[in-house]
Amino acid sequence: MARDGEPTLITSVQRALRLLEAVGEHPGGCSAKTLARRTGIALPTTYHLLRTLVHEGYLEKLDDGAFVIGAQVAGLHAAAQQQNLRRRIREVMGRLCEDLNAAIYLARYHEGEVEVAEIVDSPRAPRVDTWADFRQAAHATAIGKCLLSGLSREERADHFARYPPADLTPRTITRVRDLIDGPVQPMVTDSEEYSLGTACLAAPVVGAEVPVTLAISFPAHKLADTRTFAKPLRAAAAEISRTLAVAGDLPTGG
Template sequence: MARGGEPTLIASVQRALRLMEVVGEHAGGATAKTLARRTGIALPTTYHLLRTLVHEGYLEKLDDGAFILGEQVSGLHVAGQNQGLRSQVRTVMVGLREDLNAAIYLARYHEGEVEVAEIVDSPRTPRVDTWADFREAAHATAIGKCLLSGLSQEERADHFLRHPPADLTPRTITRIRDLVNRPVRPVVSDSEEYSLGTACLAAPVIGASGPVTLAISFPARKLADTKSYVRPLRTAAVEISRTLAVAGRFPAAG
């Protein structure tokens, strides 16, 4: 840091970024002389920076001598979009955690498996102890049951053929017929079916390819408060649904 708390700026980095900005302003690309003139950077320095940027993949030089943005920039753009989407989703989840004093989960059914993509918890609201893999415990968790409700009965049957339901607690439901024919509900629950002392609620999220769910976990002793949890959970699920619908995709794993 410079004196007075001002950051120490690297002039060569600033020049390189400015060159990339100006290249981006020219749809058909721009020559080194054009870039030097537009940026005010000396031509020899411009050539040096351009060679470096081409070598690193941030620019590409065309046969006519013009420079265009390279594949590395496209990769950064995609990564930035995904990080922005993930940040939007997590913001909703953090708000829900604070409102309900519960751990929050975002999960999807992807390539035939339950995948928990995001968890927002805290020391005050710890996540459930995942002593059994969620992929093997869809029958016993609100997350899994909600995701499976987005499948056809044939797809549910196939899931349980691959992952036979096991007794995880005395409350676990393992009869496949009951699991396959389970009616679709706006909010799905489990009460100590996965872990004794823990209850969960899950609501479907719409707007992304394949079943997605937003869920919460909390001590089973708070089951009497379930009604107060439902509206905020569904509201948050709708908000995330809109976010994913606008983005047109599910946030990639970090």
């Protein structure tokens, strides 16, 4: 029985995990008797746990009777890598949010759509009110314009054929030719084009298979002090770029 304050441990789960670890130490597979001997688990219990693990896909039994790691473990490993990558990215965004006192966004252009993958904000620096879907407002946001700058002219034209630019504020740019043929900038600005009173800066993130951007939003009256925001934003985008180059593509899902 567990003492007060101590977790209640399930012995059968612990034994199953020991067996998984033992199998993982033998790439060529391991027999039930060898596993029982290495883990100290009784042979009848070892057989029972191995059958369960095989049934659930965490182990696979080969024709010669040896056990190897199953597909379910590979799936967990891939998920763990994606979660670790997401955690590292959010750490960068969290530091930037604290340093700049601004809401931070990570977005990508995936299968013809603008997708905001991560948002980090705070009570002092809340995220912008998304009253208009970002997918339909790429022309009016620094996020969208930065992502579209990573596409070819034909791809930008296709986007605006599907999402004709609409006036969201008096400052929204809606002339398609300007949006398609505008020069590529190292940093993209949106000054009250999406929401009155709000400005946004976006910098490209490289290393992913599709266009990715890191962006910040803040009160429009602070836009005159762009240099205060620009250098830390570019540095954070570069850090995420290095992370993606080493760890892989941007995690899917929100």
